[in-house]
Amino acid sequence: MGFLKVEDLKVHFPIKGGLFxxxxxxxxxxxxxxxxxxxxxxxxxVGESGSGKSTTGRAIIGLNHITDGKxxxxxxxxxxxxxxxxxxxxxxxxxxxQDPYSSLNPKKRVLDIVAEPLRNFESLSRKxxxxxxQELLELVGLSPESILKYPHEFSGGQRQRIxxxxxxxxxxxxxxxxxxxxxxxxxxxxxxLNFMKEIQGELDxxxxxxxxxxxxxxxxxxxIGIMYKGRFVEEGTAKEIFNDPQHIYTKRLxxxxxxxxxxxxxxxxxxxxxxNTEYEQAYNDYFNEEGLAxxxxxxxxxxxxxxPEKG
Amino acid sequence: xxxxxxRRIMIMIPQLFVLSVxxxxxxKMMPGDALSGQIDPNIDPARIEEIRQExxxxxxxxxxxxxxxxxxxxxxxxxxxxxxxxxxxxxxxRIENSFWLSxxxxxxxxxxxxxxxxxxxRYNDTLRDSLITGYSYLGFATPIFIFALVMLWVFxxxxxxxxxxxxxxxxxxxxxxxxxxxxxxxxxxxxLSMALITTYSTIQYLRNEIxxxxxxxxxxxxxxxxxxxxxxxxxxxxxxxxxxxAAFFGFEITTLIGGSIFIENIFGYPGMGQLLIExxxxxxxxxxTATTLLFGMAAVLGALLSDIILSIVDPRIRIK
Amino acid sequence: MAEKxxxxxxxxxxxxxxxxxxxxxxxxxxxxxxxxxLAIVGESGCGKSALAFSIMGLHNRTKMEGEILFKGENIVNxxxxxxxxxxxxxxxxxxQDPLTALNPLMIIGDQIGEALLLHNKELSKTKRKEKVIDLLNKxxxxxxxxxxxxxxxxxxxGMRQRVVIATAIANEPELLIADEPTTALDVxxxxxxxxxxxxxxxxxxxxxxxxxxxxxxxxxxxxxxAVMYAGQLVEIADVHTLFEEPLHPYTKSLFNSVxxxxxxxxxxxxxxxxxxxxQNLPRTGCxxxxxxxxxxxxxxxxHPELHEVKPGHFVRCSCYKHFHFPEESKxxxxxxxx
Numbered sequence: 018m019g020f021l022k023v024e025d026l027k028v029h030f031p032i033k034g035g036l037f038x039x040x041x042x043x044x045x046x047x048x049x050x051x052x053x054x055x056x057x058x059x060x061x062x063v064g065e066s067g068s069g070k071s072t073t074g075r076a077i078i079g080l081n082h083i084t085d086g087k088x089x090x091x092x093x094x095x096x097x098x099x100x101x102x103x104x105x106x107x108x109x110x111x112x113x114x115q116d117p118y119s120s121l122n123p124k125k126r127v128l129d130i131v132a133e134p135l136r137n138f139e140s141l142s143r144k145x146x147x148x149x150x151q152e153l154l155e156l157v158g159l160s161p162e163s164i165l166k167y168p169h170e171f172s173g174g175q176r177q178r179i180x181x182x183x184x185x186x187x188x189x190x191x192x193x194x195x196x197x198x199x200x201x202x203x204x205x206x207x208x209x210l211n212f213m214k215e216i217q218g219e220l221d222x223x224x225x226x227x228x229x230x231x232x233x234x235x236x237x238x239x240x241i242g243i244m245y246k247g248r249f250v251e252e253g254t255a256k257e258i259f260n261d262p263q264h265i266y267t268k269r270l271x272x273x274x275x276x277x278x279x280x281x282x283x284x285x286x287x288x289x290x291x292x293n294t295e296y297e298q299a300y301n302d303y304f305n306e307e308g309l310a311x312x313x314x315x316x317x318x319x320x321x322x323x324x325p326e327k328g
Numbered sequence: 329x330x331x332x333x334x335r336r337i338m339i340m341i342p343q344l345f346v347l348s349v350x351x352x353x354x355x356k357m358m359p360g361d362a363l364s365g366q367i368d369p370n371i372d373p374a375r376i377e378e379i380r381q382e383x384x385x386x387x388x389x390x391x392x393x394x395x396x397x398x399x400x401x402x403x404x405x406x407x408x409x410x411x412x413x414x415x416x417x418x419x420x421x422r423i424e425n426s427f428w429l430s431x432x433x434x435x436x437x438x439x440x441x442x443x444x445x446x447x448x449x450r451y452n453d454t455l456r457d458s459l460i461t462g463y464s465y466l467g468f469a470t471p472i473f474i475f476a477l478v479m480l481w482v483f484x485x486x487x488x489x490x491x492x493x494x495x496x497x498x499x500x501x502x503x504x505x506x507x508x509x510x511x512x513x514x515x516x517x518x519x520l521s522m523a524l525i526t527t528y529s530t531i532q533y534l535r536n537e538i539x540x541x542x543x544x545x546x547x548x549x550x551x552x553x554x555x556x557x558x559x560x561x562x563x564x565x566x567x568x569x570x571x572x573x574a575a576f577f578g579f580e581i582t583t584l585i586g587g588s589i590f591i592e593n594i595f596g597y598p599g600m601g602q603l604l605i606e607x608x609x610x611x612x613x614x615x616x617t618a619t620t621l622l623f624g625m626a627a628v629l630g631a632l633l634s635d636i637i638l639s640i641v642d643p644r645i646r647i648k
Numbered sequence: 649m650a651e652k653x654x655x656x657x658x659x660x661x662x663x664x665x666x667x668x669x670x671x672x673x674x675x676x677x678x679x680x681x682x683x684x685x686l687a688i689v690g691e692s693g694c695g696k697s698a699l700a701f702s703i704m705g706l707h708n709r710t711k712m713e714g715e716i717l718f719k720g721e722n723i724v725n726x727x728x729x730x731x732x733x734x735x736x737x738x739x740x741x742x743x744q745d746p747l748t749a750l751n752p753l754m755i756i757g758d759q760i761g762e763a764l765l766l767h768n769k770e771l772s773k774t775k776r777k778e779k780v781i782d783l784l785n786k787x788x789x790x791x792x793x794x795x796x797x798x799x800x801x802x803x804x805x806g807m808r809q810r811v812v813i814a815t816a817i818a819n820e821p822e823l824l825i826a827d828e829p830t831t832a833l834d835v836x837x838x839x840x841x842x843x844x845x846x847x848x849x850x851x852x853x854x855x856x857x858x859x860x861x862x863x864x865x866x867x868x869x870x871x872x873x874a875v876m877y878a879g880q881l882v883e884i885a886d887v888h889t890l891f892e893e894p895l896h897p898y899t900k901s902l903f904n905s906v907x908x909x910x911x912x913x914x915x916x917x918x919x920x921x922x923x924x925x926x927q928n929l930p931r932t933g934c935x936x937x938x939x940x941x942x943x944x945x946x947x948x949x950x951h952p953e954l955h956e957v958k959p960g961h962f963v964r965c966s967c968y969k970h971f972h973f974p975e976e977s978k979x980x981x982x983x984x985x986x
Contacts, residue, residue, distance in 0.1 A: 065834035066805070172922045202691040202923075203861060207905035207916035214915075229834060232864075236907030236916070273839040275864025277908055279887045282868060289839060545748040552704055552743075553763040553815060554736030557728065563762075568753055643799040644752060 019092060020056040020223055021077070021191055025049050026086035028069070028076050046072040048247035048309070049086075054191070054240075059217070059224040061238030061255075063231060063270075069247040070227045074193045077225070078112050090191070108138050111184035113177075115196035120180055121168040127154070127179055128164040134186045153182040158212065174205030178212065185220060193225045198233060210237060231274050235259055240319070243267050248310040250303075253320035263322040265303050266310070269296045332639050340628055347624045348400070352393050355617045358608075396617070405618035410610045415618045419603065423622070425495045426599035429592070430584045432515045436523030437580070441530035442573075448531060449538025449569070450561065460531065468528040472521075472587055476594045479521040490517040493596030518595040522587045529583075530573065537569035544568075571641050578634030582627045650681035653855040654703070654823055659714035659724070661695075661702045663926060669711050670926045672698040674879035676714075680823065680855040685846075687858045687870035687887070689902070693923045695879040696859045700827050703857065704741050705731045718823070737767040740816030742845075744828040746808035750800035756811055757796035760784070763818035783814040787844060806837035813844065820852045827859045842869055863906055867891060872960075875899045878924060878935040881954065885961040895963045897943070897971040898936050904973070917973065934965040942974050943967055 027050075029043035047069040054060045062070040075081040077088055088096045095106045111134075114120040121130055131150045135141060141149065151161035157178040159171075168176055177197060184192055194213070198206040210233065216222060228234050234241060235255055242252045243266065251264040262268045272292040276285045302325055304310060310323040380386065399406060405415035448460040484492040491497070495514050500507040541547065542565060550564045585601075592601035600619050607615035656678045662669035672695045680686045688696045701707050703716055705723065715722045723734065735741075743749040750759055760780045764771060771779070777796070784792035787810040800808055809829065816824060826845060830838035846869065849856050858869055866873055866887065873890045875883040875898060883896040894900050904917030921939045929935065934948035952965035 065836065174922075203863075203902060204691060204905045204919040205922075207907075208918045210907065211916055211918060231835065232907040269836060273836040275839070275842075275862065275868045277864050277867050277891070277906075279867040279870070279891050285868070286843075545743055545745060546751040548706055549741075549743060549749050549812065549815065550751070550762070551706055552735055552739075552741040553818075554732045554734070554766045555762065556732055559766075564751055568751065571753065642753070644801050 019053055019089065021054040021091075021225070022089040023053065023073075023077065024051050024087040024089070026051070026073065026076060026088065027084040028072050028081050029084040045247050046081075047076065049312070050242075050244070050247070050249055051086075051313075052242050052249070052252060054223055054225060056190075056223055057217070057221055058239040059226050059237050061234040061241040062225065062227045062244060063229065063234050063241060064244035065229060065270075067246075068244040070229075070244050071195050072247075073244070074112070074195050074225060074227050078110055078193055079107075080112075108134075108187045109189050110191045110193065111187070111189040113180050113184050113192060113194040113197045116200050118173070118176065118200070121176055123168050125167070126164065127159075127166055127168070130168070130179060131164075131183050131186055134183060138187055149186070150182075153186055154179075156185070156216065157182045172205070173201050174208050177201060177205075177209050181209075181212070181216075185216065185222075188220065189222070191223045191225065193227070195227045196229070197226075199228065199230065206233070213237070231259075231271065243270065246309055248323065249313055249321075250310045250323045251321065252313060253317075257317075257320045261320075263316060263320070264310075264324075265292075265296045265299050268292050333636055336632060336635050340632060343628055344625065347628070348397060348621055349393065351617050351620045351624065352396060353389065355613050355620070356389060356392075358611060358613075358616075400618075400621070406614035408607075408612055408615050410607070410612045410615070415614050418615065419600065419618060419622070422599050422603050425597065426588060426592070426601065428511070429515055429519060429588060429597065429599055430581070432512075432519040433522045433526075433584060433587075434577075434580060436519050437527050437530060440523060441527040441534065442570075444527070445531040445534025445573075446538065446566065449535040449542070450565075452535070452539050457535075461535070464528045464531040467525045470525060472525050473590045473594060475525050476518070476521045476591055479517060480594060483517055490514075495598050514597070518591045518597055521595075522584070522591050526580075526583055526587060530576070530580075533576065534569060534573055537572055538565060541565045541568045571638075574641055575634050575638035577637060578630035578632065581630030581633075585623045585626060650684065652679055653682050653684075653719065654678075654680040654857075655715075655717040656703070657715040657717065659699070659702060659716060660712065661698055661707065662711045662713075663698075663707075664709055664711070665927060670929070672879055672926055673702055676876075676879075676881055678874060678881070678884070680857055682822070682855050683849065683853045684871045685849065685856040685858055685869050687860060687866045687873045688876055689860060689863065689866055689873060690876035691861055691902075691923055693878075693925070694876045696876050697827055698879075699876070700741070700825050700857060700859050703823075703825060704735060704739060706741075733767075736763050736821075737819045738821050739823045739825065740819070740821035742809075742813055742816050742824065742826040742829045745832045746805055746812050747832065749812050750808055752800055754799075755796070756784075756798055756800065756803070759800075760811065760815050760818055763815050767819050779818075780814075783818055784811075786817075786848075787811075787814045788840070789814075806833055806841065809833060809837075809841055810844070813841070813848070817848055817852065821854060822852075823855050823857070824849065825857045825859070828861070829858070830865065831860070831862070838865075845869070863902065875902070878929050879926075880935060880964065881962070882936065882964045883962065884954070889958070889961050895957065895961070895968045896936075896965075897940050897967060900971065900973075901939075934967055936965070937967070940967070940971065943971060 026047055027045070028047040029045050031040040032042045032044060033040060050069070050073055052060070062073060064070040072081055076083050083096055086096070087094055090106060090110065128147065128150050131153055132146050135146055135149060147164070150164055154161055154163060159175060159178060159182070163171075168179065171179065197213070198209050201209060213224070214237070217224065224237070226234065226237050238255055240253070241255055241258045243250050243258065243264070245266050251258065251262065251267045258267060259271060262271050269292050272289050276282075303323070311325050312323060313321040314324050315321050396406065403416060405419075407413070408415050408418050411418055444460045444464070448457045451457055480492060483489050491514050495511065496507060497510045500510055547560060547564055550560050555563070588599060589601035589604060591597065592599045593605055596602075600622065603615065604619040604623070606612075607619065656676055659673055659676045660671050661673035662671045674695070676699060678686070688699060690696045698707070702712060705726075712724050714724060716724050718734065718738070723731065750756075757777065757780050760783055761776050764776050764779055781792045781796060784795055789795050789807060789810050795803065795807075800811070803811065809832075813829075824845070829845065830841050833841060842865065845856065845858075848854075858865070860866060870887045872884065872886050874881050875890075875896065877898045883890065883894070883899050890899065894903060901917055901919045905919060907916060919939055920941065924930065924938075930938065933950060934952045937943070937945065937948050947970040948967045949965050954962040954964050955966075956962050
């Protein structure tokens with residue numbers, strides 16, 4: 018335990034208003050989130066839009082200002098405020114973004130895109146750099162000749178692989194993948210997911226995998242955290258979350274996944290209705306007055322659920 | 329809405345302050361002063377120095393500024409050295425002339441630009457569009473002072489269709505119908521010359537807006553509802569594309585100011601632009617600072633107007 | 649016997665690129681019955697949206713050939729005024745992205761009201777407003793009177809999609825075309841919207857053409873399924889047959905490439921190569937052949953036809969008889985960074 022450890026992370030965005038643009042309040046995008054990642058595993062962050070899952074990922078890598086809480090990476094604190102060894106951490110933690118169409122600079126050649134992190138952190142000669150980039154492209158399954166091409170000459174899946182090549186260029190230890198396949202077609206999505214799994218073994222990578230697609234999350238992740246309105250409602254292994262969800266929010270989310278078997282249509286409809294009824298009836302038991310989840314309580318070694326205080 | 333406007337107006341105050349300081353200091357830095365080269369050589373230089381002392385020209389700049397700004401707040405810009413009359417009085421008629429020139433220019437600009445922009449955007453990549461775009465680029469590339477001179481020469485001197493200088497035929501009594509007609513008659517050629525050249529931005533902006541809006545999903549939805557092409561254009565595309573144009577209106581004022589300086593001088597039209605150039609060459613400080621300040625204020629007010637118009641017409645901003 | 653609502657016969661829709669026309673919809677024949685959901689499945693670029701747009705006549709600068717019979721009347725290349733009498737009245741459409749499908753400068757009430765106004769000029773203003781509020785209630789929007797006056801940006805994505813649906817069903821259309829109606833929505837909202845579409849279909853006894861890439865959505869919604877690849881239909885079957893016994897290599901590949909929430913798969917199937925662009929489509933032979941190169945060329949037909957293998961189950965080309973997934977070892981080898 019403790020490869021990456023997030024303790025009580027809070028990211029609040031101020032709401033400005035009034036005549037002088039004073040801060041009137043805060044949007045609590047992330048409001049007290051704690052979890053930890055094991056080395057070489059994949060941790061999935063799931064939630065619907067606005068749940069704070071992306072903000073969490075971006076806060077870890079320093080793209081969002083952290084209001085409160087601590088982040089430890091390999092037992093060193095890397096919270097933005099205590100970030101002295103910043104560049105080292107930036108090397109070890111990389112990010113893959115959602116949109117392979119807009120996250121690559123269209124005016125740069127693949128060589129320059131992939132070499133950018135190398136240029137920032139390592140001083141390589143032109144020739145060395147070229148060889149490294151070619152190796153990286155080969156690693157992601159693109160032909161080494163493509164270094165002189167521009168992003169628009171590639172398909173969506175290939176672009177996402179260029180993004181991955183850039184992310185792994187510095188041999189990072191942790192990759193934060195923010196909806197890496199949401200913009201891709203299913204067959205391309207399969208390609209990227211397979212590939213991410215492959216390099217995970219080869220490069221001993223740890224993933225923080227952020228997605229709203231529960232099918233993809235289940236396929237990829239060992240551990241899963243479910244977020245709702247900036248807080249965790251449940252955390253556990255993929256099995257626990259999908260086969261034995263405890264929080265009504267998780268239950269409803271899992272029930273809403275379309276079932277691939279058309280014969281189960283009626284069954285699913287019934288089941289969903291039951292879950293929805295339960296959700297509506299038990300809503301006040303599972304959420305506080307502000308509609309936020311309570312803090313997590315362990316129900317087994319790995320399974321934590323935001324259950325109400327007993328009283 | 330009102331909160332937005334009030335806040336927006338409050339931002340203007342420091343803007344105007346910085347503007348006034350800048351104008352004042354820059355005017356002071358101009359070489360020479362109103363007395364140099366203007367005075368009878370028989371007058372003793374010592375006396376000139378004395379006058380300069382009396383006028384307070386050797387006081388620290390901030391004291392001079394304070395005196396000046398104190399007057400400005402009460403709409404008193406001091407005396408013109410050249411015309412020996414209060415600047416306010418000197419500008420009175422000219423502000424009015426410039427205002428009418430600007431207004432007529434704006435009307436011409438929109439009369440030309442809106443139909444052309446709409447045609448260009450609706451029928452993009454057709455011959456019509458190419459012709460209109462060609463015209464607007466030509467306008468963009470032609471320097472206004474050359475174009476204005478050509479217009480003046482052709483329509484003023486060669487064809488004699490329009491007066492070649494002034495803002496009204498001398499001898500007419502203000503308030504009469506003839507006076508009004510004469511004023512309009514004098515305005516047409518300068519306004520048209522300026523409008524023909526400055527329509528470029530509005531045409532191209534409108535064209536791009538329309539092409540952009542045409543491809544929006546809500547246009548598909550409108551068609552899927554069964555709306556006819558003309559309804560799709562009138563109710564959905566034009567309305568949505570004209571909105572940024574309306575917001576752009578205030579900024580047009582800035583372009584107009586720049587243009588009017590050339591136009592008024594070329595057409596001998598007694599407005600603020602002409603006054604500015606004259607007063608600069610005569611080192612008539614109080615007039616220079618006054619005209620520049622008013623131009624600056626007009627530009628700042630134009631930007632304010634744009635923001636307020638936008639906040640009124642666009643519901644997405646209106647809420648906040 | 650099911651009642652035919654829409655019958656498409658040998659439809660070709662071609663886009664003009666430079667000076668040539670390229671068929672995005674290539675010789676498609678389909679029927680949609682009343683009270684039936686026909687799902688059209690495929691990846692982006694397969695022509696499924698182009699097909700939907702063809703039915704609604706929403707393309708411009710395209711060439712359409714063939715027939716689209718709506719209640720027996722051919723609506724290909726009919727006059728705009730005739731088309732406008734059908735659109736929004738007998739045929740409604742739901743779009744993919746509710747965030748862009750509504751006019752940002754018009755209040756919700758006017759946008760839905762426009763659909764009523766266009767097809768019923770006699771309806772008084774107050775009656776129209778009543779009807780719009782009824783519609784808002786029908787699609788499950790709370791506080792309908794309030795929402796009537798609101799602008800699109802004041803509503804959430806799910807609510808906006810309900811507004812789009814309300815617009816589409818304003819005149820109780822016999823045919824509803826839903827182009828990826830839930831792709832932009834969260835999963836819980838998706839299930840609500842899908843239920844809504846299903847209920848409305850039952851209510852109005854309408855036929856629904858559901859365009860989607862999501863096999864889960866197909867399984868939940870469709871009565872029959874048409875799979876499209878590169879502009880052509882490659883397989884048509886009722887939903888149970890298709891999910892139990894998919895035949896065409898493309899259909900099988902799609903099924904194997906989706907991470908399935910019910911099953912454990914270590915590796916997903918990857919379809920080799922990419923969907924060819926419109927200009928590069930192979931116009932002869934089996935269009936999927938290039939993506940299953942391990943299948944011998946002789947197994948494909950020269951001019952692949954749709955074959956009815958069982959009543960109602962059609963498959964294109966004979967390659968399905970010989971199709972198998974490649975051996976594991978055929979996957980690309982990767983080298984680590986040393």
